[in-house]
Structures are given as structure tokens and as C-alpha cells.
Amino acid sequence: MPAPADTQVQGSTLLWAHWPVIVALIIAFLGWWLLMRETTSAVVMTAGMAGMLVCLPLFKQEKNPWLYVAVLVLCSTGTLVDAKHLTDAIGLEWLPRRTAAMISLSVQGFVASFVYLLLHLYIFRLKGRAGLLAKVPPCMLFMTAALYPAAALFWLFLAAIGLAPLC
Numbered sequence: 001m002p003a004p005a006d007t008q009v010q011g012s013t014l015l016w017a018h019w020p021v022i023v024a025l026i027i028a029f030l031g032w033w034l035l036m037r038e039t040t041s042a043v044v045m046t047a048g049m050a051g052m053l054v055c056l057p058l059f060k061q062e063k064n065p066w067l068y069v070a071v072l073v074l075c076s077t078g079t080l081v082d083a084k085h086l087t088d089a090i091g092l093e094w095l096p097r098r099t100a101a102m103i104s105l106s107v108q109g110f111v112a113s114f115v116y117l118l119l120h121l122y123i124f125r126l127k128g129r130a131g132l133l134a135k136v137p138p139c140m141l142f143m144t145a146a147l148y149p150a151a152a153l154f155w156l157f158l159a160a161i162g163l164a165p166l167c
Contacts (some may be wrong), residue, residue: 019064024147025049031150040099041149048106048145055142059135066067071143074109075151097115102148 015022032045056062088095089102095103114137121130 018057018062019054020068023054024056024068024143027150028052028146031147031153034149034153038096039095039098041102044099044102044106044145045149048142051138051142052146055139059139061135061139067139067143070113071109071140071147072151072154074105074112074140074144075148076155102145105114105148106141106144109144110137113137113140121162 019159028045028049032042061067084097084100086104087095087097092100114133117133117136121133
């Protein structure tokens with residue numbers, strides 16, 4: 001049995017190593033608590049939080065600031081395709097509009113990050129970095145699903161205090 005001092009050191013080491021994931025989960029939970037009243041949206045966000053909790057430390061992407069910036073920008077732009085039109089086209093009319101927007105935005109982030117990384121690897125011929133194609137898109141998918149309501153709330157807060165234009 002470890003001594004109490006060893007347990008405290010291990011706990012603080014774990015907290016220090018994974019603090020970005022913990023902060024992102026807290027922000028995602030606050031966004032879920034403030035904005036979600038639909039069961040299907042809560043399920044999508046919970047799956048996003050669980051995937052973010054697993055994928056970020058597994059792929060060692062928890063301290064990648066560009067991933068967080070990309071998710072914030074992607075969540076602020078909204079979907080490229082109308083969510084209602086998309087659900088009608090694939091036969092999922094029963095999905096609420098916010099849930100459909102969250103799912104389509106997550107998939108768009110997955111595809112966009114994969115295509116961007118593929119072009120980046122092709123243009124710059126980075127052979128040793130090809131593993132990013134399997135690491136970044138799943139992280140982007142789960143982070144977008146988890147942080148979508150919190151990012152919308154963040155941009156609304158910035159607009160309220162006059163630091164961001166309302167779009």
C-alpha cells in the first residue's frame with residue numbers, strides 16, 4: 001500500500017498531465033447543463049465527452065492548442081449544410097434540429113481535418129507524421145460533439161460584452 005505522500009504526488013502528477021482534458025470536460029459539462037434540454041442532444045454530448053476523455057490522452061493530443069482553436073472556430077461557424085435539410089435527406093426527421101446540427105458539424109470537422117492533414121502531408125512530404133491522419137480526426141469529432149454548446153455560449157458571451165460581432 002503506497003504511503004499518503006506517494007498517493008498525493010501521483011494524484012497531482014495525473015492532474016498536471018491531463019489538465020487540458022479536465023478543463024475541457026468541465027466546460028463541456030457547463031455547456032450541457034446550461035443549453036441542453038433534449039435527450040438526444042444530451043446523448044450525443046455524453047458520447048462526445050466520453051470519446052474526448054479516451055481519445056485525447058490515448059493519442060497524446062491533450063496539449064495540442066491548435067486542436068482546441070480549430071474546434072472553437074468550427075463550432076462558431078455553424079454547419080455548412082442546413083441540419084433540417086440533411087435530416088430530411090437521410091430519413092432522420094425525428095432528430096431535433098440542434099442534435100442534427102451537432103452531429104453534422106462533428107462529421108464535417110472529422111472530414112475537414114482529415115482532408116487538411118492529407119493535403120498537408122502530401123504538400124510537405126512529411127512521412128513520419130502520417131500517424132496524425134488516424135489521431136486528429138477522431139479527436140476533432142468527439143471534441144466538436146462535446147464542446148458545441150459551450151462554444152456557442154462562449155461566442156454569445158463575447159458578443160454580449162462587445163468583443164465579437166454577432167453573426
